[in-house]
């Protein structure tokens with residue numbers, strides 16, 4: 699895996715740092731790994747809590763030639779690929795929770811944030827960031843995080859070598875990225891997503907800017923759009939950019 703690697707003991711956010719390097723003209727692909735983030739970002743302006751040195755925070759930067767609509771499937775595919783790589787590493791099957799989380803036993807073990815600049819036709823600078831809770835002991839986290847967070851260590855019952863885990867993850871992400879850009883991911887995606895889908899058979903609540911909608915989760919379509927059966931039997935579709943899943 700020939701990734702150009704930038705390791706920083708501390709940074710504000712690996713996504714922000716990757717964006718800075720892209721703006722300076724750094725060759726892609728490259729990866730930014732941080733021992734600690736002081737301003738880690740989650741989706742929708744949330745904070746990503748990752749003070750714990752036993753966890754991984756990293757970002758992969760690219761300049762893909764893709765239409766902006768492909769970004770949604772990209773994140774889903776990167777999440778699924780991370781789950782498959784972790785399964786290979788330690789035998790644990792993390793569930794993919796649309797649009798960007800990995801769960802074990804109902805607890806969030808990883809979160810992903812893809813950010814891109816695009817003109818109307820093409821994505822330009824793209825940064826895929828992932829925070830993976832590796833050795834975190836969630837009992838020691840702030841109460842609001844403790845309720846929802848899990849870690850690989852808690853899932854498997856052993857402490858992981860962080861360097862080895864980082865190397866395997868970076869390698870898997872790079873491969874996943876290549877497969878996506880070469881458009882060779884679709885069959886695996888179609889086959890594997892349902893096997894790892896955290897929401898199968900669940901009633902979910904999606905929150906939109908103007909309210910909440912409850913329905914039965916029907917899966918996702920080819921473009922990564924979520925399909926919901928509403929109480930009146932009609933089907934409705936939601937793009938990741940429009941909604942947040944609230945509870946199940």
Ligand code: BTN
Pocket residue numbers: 710711712713714735737738739740741742744746748754755756757798799808809810811827828829830
């Ligand atoms: C979410 O669950 O809302 C997404 C969390 C994404 C966190 C990762 S940690 C590495 C990268 N840098 C950031 O500032 N955020 C992402």
